[in-house]
Amino acid sequence: MQEFASPHTASSASSIVTTLRAAGCVFAEDETELLLSAAAGPAELAAMVERRVAGLPLEHVLGWAEFCGLRVAVDPGVFVPRRRTEFLVRQAVALAGRKPAAVVVDLCCGSGALGTALAAALTDVELHATDVEPAAVRCARRNVGELGQVYEGDLFEPLPGSLRGRVDVLLANVPYVPTDDVELLPPEARIHEPRVALDGGGDGLDVMRRVAAAAPDWLAPGGSLLVETSERQAARAAETVGGSGLSARVVVSEELYATVVIGTRPL
Template identity: 40%
Template sequence: MRASAARRAAAAGLREAGVASPERDADLLLAHVLDVPLGRLPLVDDLSTAQAEQYDALVARRAAREPLQHLTGTAAFRHVELAVGPGVFVPRPETELLAGWAIDAASTLPAPVVVDLCTGSGAIARAVADEVPGAEVHAVELDEGALAWAERNLAGTGVDLRHGDLATAFDDLAGTVDVVVCNPPYIPLEAWESVAAEARDHDPHLALFSGQDGLDAMRVLERRAALLLRPGGVVGAEHADVQGESAPAVFAASGRWADVADHLDLAGRARYVTARLAR
């Protein structure tokens, strides 16, 4: 069977199923089945019967809105590749901007101490450890299923990974941390129906929902970051695009923070808040 024909049929089926990026998903699944880099797809146009059956099965699962990364088993994040699957939140491209902010902040210091709260798959902690080799990186995750994925992704990196709650984690680091970074749950419970099927039906709900206004975890983060950071240390946290005012207000209202600022993603949507602990 011709791979090009199979790819066209797959893209058409995914488009009809409402998948947001049908052509790219069809390509990525085909590259996965053929075990070739995406750039080599045009050079391979033969599918064995077994490969065609495997491809059809994966495309059907993607059409049923199973996350692409669950089907391939990996997710790219900045310069690293993460193992992901059922039981862990799949890192999104927009979170790379928050990770980049944390990396930039840590890179200005000779021996930075960085804490990643709600680490999930370990994406941000792994990126910081990869791009700031001199950093002392700590991470915590509450959900046991996600923790298992973080253990896999952070093995051998030197990151101190712990099982625990962001509200009580790292008492032993109080007042010594330079950078706190967090991608907390931030979806309001009332927004259940509006969440994409890939996230609502497959990502852990602990990683998605956070009270009636979506800011319960942000309020906990504000208090914990204030305890962990040294004076002048910085915190950064992702939020929903509709929280561009309400998320920064959590930090501004406490009176503990200076330089509270919100930042846009590449699509121009409000995406993450940063602040500096007042001296």
């Protein structure tokens, strides 16, 4: 925890905890530690606390999120990577690690957290990422850096045609919240994250259908598509992926409350 040149640091911390708790922050003590460590001084700390109390996601206030052991930059207006999605990355790392110089594509990449974490976990990866949101693309380019290329556009559209039939691992953390349920999300997500990163259409699977339909053209023989979904959508999602000609299976993490559908192109 950072110490400011003030005899009131402890009392200030206590006051911040009280303020955050009153604003509905469940982990007020942990958030206070993070804010104290991130602020350059009392004025910046006060401004950060004010933004958090106003409902801005903690990650947007800090400017970063912890994901797969990495500190990933997350700019205002960019989707915040969820801890449950670390399970998808673990599955992808296991698959990509079987192939030398695996070709990886991260669709709907947001901050680029998934592709960055996967590339950091392996020694040799050819990484490509896309997102339709300009703010997300700018953020992802900062995170991905020299690990790969980030393109702006809708799903596969901006990818180089030379990748067709060569992709070993296709990550697609698509939006899967049904349209009618978006308004039920916590204000942090509903107000401060782009709707395009949340709204998956009537049953939540509209974007997944588009990805699954096109995936076989981009996957290499034996390559896999990985998509996150909810437990209640898993059966329909697996049916959708299987209907595109991929061999589909569902994997679940009880610990992270995460559900991932993996579709593999036959050899």
